[in-house]
Amino acid sequence: MTAVLVTGAAGGVAGHLRSGLTGLDLRVVDTREVAGWDGAEVRTGDLTDPDVAAAAVEGMDAVVHLAANPHPGAAWSELRGPNADAVVTLLDAARKAGVGRVVLASSVHAVGGYVADGLPAGTVIDPAWPARPCCAYGATKVFAEAYGRSVADGGELSVLCLRLGGVLARPTDTGNLIGWLAPSDLRRLVLAALEADVRYGCYFGxxxxxxxxxxxxxxxxxxxxxxxxDSEAYAADVTPGDGGLCRWRGESTP
Incomplete structure (x- = not known):
């Protein structure tokens, strides 16, 4: 595949991904002004609008959907549009347009409840375990995975969900050590997801x-x-912290 749409192109994750997409015919879209995507076709628009979504996916072979409100402490009213409605609108538009593959950015917050409640020493979270979001943001990602599964099961579109950890140049605190995703590994993962012969899957990034x-x-x-x-290379230098993973229960963070 050569023609790829990247949504959320003005965001930090997209910025880390950009250099890994060299050689592809790129179209990018965001609600904000987009910079740093030289050579790509740049569009501005809200993907909750069916007309914007339809125009964005037209002629594309694949979509890397990164657009979202990324804040775990955000209220539902702030999350519903970008994290739920836009997913439905985009996937429906991609299916109708004959797009072959959507790589959908989910989050480790979809299973953050296991981390928040504490894991026995040596235990790792299997992606096949039931979703257990730690916050409303995580719950929107669980919805996105489920809607993606329903579309993929229809047989017209492949959807691969990547439960991304913290995409940072380097870990910033001790919490990052368990779920860090180095930018170079992000690029490896997305490229692998674009090419894999899989109808639907859910994977930790x-x-x-x-x-x-x-x-x-x-x-x-x-x-x-x-x-x-490996985040362990930075373990001696980071400060104490939760790495952005929720350790709470409630409607919003303090």
Missing amino acids: VSANTRGVFDYANATAELGYRPEL
Whole structure:
């Protein structure tokens, strides 16, 4: 495939991904002004609008859907449009347009409840375990995975869900050590997901972290994803923290 739409192109994750998409015919879209995508066709629009979504996916072979409200403490009113309605509108438009593959950015927050409640030493979270979101944001990602599954089961569109960890140049606190995703590993994962012969799948997007609790074995087996970096290389230098993973229960963060 050569023609790829990237949504949420003004966001940080997209910025880390950009250099890995060299050689592809790119179209990018965001609600905000987009910079740093030289050579790509740039569009601005809200993907909750069916007309915007239909125009964005027209002629595309694949979509990398990164657009979302990324804040775990956001209220439902702030999450519903970008994280739920836009997913439905985009996937429906992609199916109707004959797009072959959507790589859908989910999050480790979809199973963050297991982390928040504490895991026995040595336990890793299997992607086949039931979803257990730690927050409303995580719940929107569970919905996105489920809607993607329903569309993929219709047989007209392949949907691969990537439960991304923290995409950072390097871990910033101790919490990042379990779910860090190095930018270079992000690029490996997305490219692998674009090419894999899979109808539907759900995979953890993390690096090869010594202290990791998210099992990415199915991403290796089914996508050929082999992360190369390990957060342990930074363990001696980071400060205490939760790495952005929810440790709470409630409607919003403090």
